[in-house]
Amino acid sequence: MKTYTAVVEKDRETGLYVGYIPGFxxxxxxxATLEELRTNLVEVLSMLRLILI
Numbered sequence: 305m306k307t308y309t310a311v312v313e314k315d316r317e318t319g320l321y322v323g324y325i326p327g328f329x330x331x332x333x334x335x336a337t338l339e340e341l342r343t344n345l346v347e348v349l350s351m352l353r354l355i356l357i
Contacts, residue, residue, distance in 0.1 A: 308325050308328075308349065309325070309326070310323045310324065310325050310341075310342075310345055311323060311324055311325075311326060312338070312341065315334075319336075320334045320335065320336060321334060321335050321336075321337065321338055321340075321341040322334045322341075323341050323345055325345060325348075325349065328349065328352055330348070330352060331345065331348050331349055331352055332345075332348070333345050333347075333348050
């Protein structure tokens, strides 16, 4: 299993966590909790890997 670093911020207006993974164009998402954001980013990465393969 590979490990990636995500940049995460909390949007003051919406209260959502937003994040992206540097080096992967299109690898960004949001979530109401950090766990939801992590799950969403893992899903995005898996979709991007399928496209890149």
